[in-house]
Amino acid sequence: MDLQHLEWPFLSPGHRSLAADYLAWTTPHLAGLAGDEGGDGRAARQIYEMLAGAGWLTRTLPASTDRASPKLDLRSLCILRELSAYSSAIADVALSEPWLGILPIALFGSPALRELYLPRYLSGNLLPAFALSEPGAGSDAASITTSARRDGNGYVLNGRKTWTSNCGLADLYVVFARLEETGGIAAFAVDGNDPAIRLEERIDVMPPHTVGTWTLDGCRVSRDRLIGEAGQGYKIAMAVLELFRPTVGAAALGFARRAMDEAVERSVGRTAFGKPISEHQLVQAKLAQMAVGVDASGLLVYRAAWEHDEGRRLTPRSAAVAKLFSTETSFQIVDQALQIFGGMGVVKGTTVERLFRHVRAFRIFDGTSEIQHLIIARDVLKGRA
The missing domain is CATH 1.20.140.10 (Butyryl-CoA Dehydrogenase, subunit A, domain 3)
Incomplete structure (x- = not known):
């Protein structure tokens, strides 16, 4: 792949160095993966763990933990996704879908949530998922009906999600739900192994994405799993x-x-x-x-x-x-x-x-x-x- 386009003034010498280093890494590590459709998610998870082991996931998170100024380098993310997609669609899935899942916590989570989840993400031991869409709320995300009811020092979540990446595989779901008390939307960090989660179906789609439909039936989460403030979801x-x-x-x-x-x-x-x-x-x-x-x-x-x-x-x-x-x-x-x-x-x-x-x-x-x-x-x- 010719990297001449990375001479654009939008990109710094550091970005060009990142591109050259990542391209050199992808050539031996991702060769031969393009033909694996990876619909069951195993190939994507394997590449995700390889990316973590090589340290590439550190470029996907803010360099600063200051919530007021997270300093996420978006150009680096674009470079990594462009070069990953050039090599293998599955490599792009492995990079992008966990990043989408962890980003709400990286940018808006409490210090405790970031300390709990970010190191596990960076090590490849935590596969996150972003759970927003519902059968009746795709493009109209403000219409979600998954509910969050206050219960003591926590919440009880009930609802149905669909088109969730890493569905049935995720170790962590970032779930968006409507607060019964106020009608606002909140975001929660939910353990992927919670027994109140039930996988309904995997959706067989054209690209190598592992997406599906699943339900939360009386899923209890403590208040400290709230991402940001209630109503900011x-x-x-x-x-x-x-x-x-x-x-x-x-x-x-x-x-x-x-x-x-x-x-x-x-x-x-x-x-x-x-x-x-x-x-x-x-x-x-x-x-x-x-x-x-x-x-x-x-x-x-x-x-x-x-x-x-x-x-x-x-x-x-x-x-x-x-x-x-x-x-x-x-x-x-x-x-x-x-x-x-x-x-x-x-x-x-x-x-x-x-x-x-x-x-x-x-x-x-x-x-x-x-x-x-x-x-x-x-x-x-x-x-x-």
């Missing part, structure tokens, strides 16, 4: 997803770069009508469009991350723009790469066929493209009503 969820979205764009960018590299190699090596297909103008046009899309996506992703890291505050609009453009454009690039491969592009198990299945979900997961359009449009129209 929705704010916490949206803040975490806002940070997560540029990294989703970065992973889509990794898929797009891999698809373009595969397409270039195929076009040079494949002959049709007496010459390599790379010499046909229609193929050249596709390659040019891919290059433009990759460059534009990368600039938007790393601009958003740079805004956050430089203290300019990552805005919902810039996060949504990065996620929307990169995921939509990546899908188009992978689709065009598959077209260049012709019949071989739809053979199950080939790189471009896997990329096509993997990238499609990114236009839905972690905020659909339609939701990103709404976020952007509301910002455009702000103050003009």
Whole structure:
């Protein structure tokens, strides 16, 4: 993989060094994993533990434990996700899904919660999960109905969650529930082995994600497992997803770069009508469009991350723009790469066929493209009503 794009001014020499070091590590450690679909989560967990053992997970948490200034380096996360996705979709799952699960505690948890969970996450001994979506509350996350009832010095949780990553495998669920007393939403750290948790089903999806539906039936949690303040749960969820979205764009960018590299190699090596297909103008046009899309996506992703890291505050609009453009454009690039491969592009198990299945979900997961359009449009129209 060519790292020339990391010379952009959005990135520091330290980020370029991180990219070179991580790429050197992924080459021997992730080779051969791309073909393992990993639907049962075992491959992802294995890679997660490898990432922890090599110390890469330290780059996913704030350098400071000061809750007022957590200093999360979002550009590093984008680099890690881009390079992971380029190598293997499962590697991206292994990196990103536990990070999404631990981030609410890292950013909003009490010192006691951070001390309890962060070291276990960094060692690879704790697999976290982010549990927000419900059967009746996907894009409309404010409509969740999972309830939290005060009971003595704690809460009792009841409800049904779905599309939860690492479902049935997680050691820790960050559960968002509605407080019966006030109607607000709160976030709780729930032990994945709690007997009040029941797995209903694993959902078999196109990409190598382990997602499912599960219930909490009389799940008791102590007050010290509350993340942030009671009633801050929705704010916490949206803040975490806002940070997560540029990294989703970065992973889509990794898929797009891999698809373009595969397409270039195929076009040079494949002959049709007496010459390599790379010499046909229609193929050249596709390659040019891919290059433009990759460059534009990368600039938007790393601009958003740079805004956050430089203290300019990552805005919902810039996060949504990065996620929307990169995921939509990546899908188009992978689709065009598959077209260049012709019949071989739809053979199950080939790189471009896997990329096509993997990238499609990114236009839905972690905020659909339609939701990103709404976020952007509301910002455009702000103050003009």
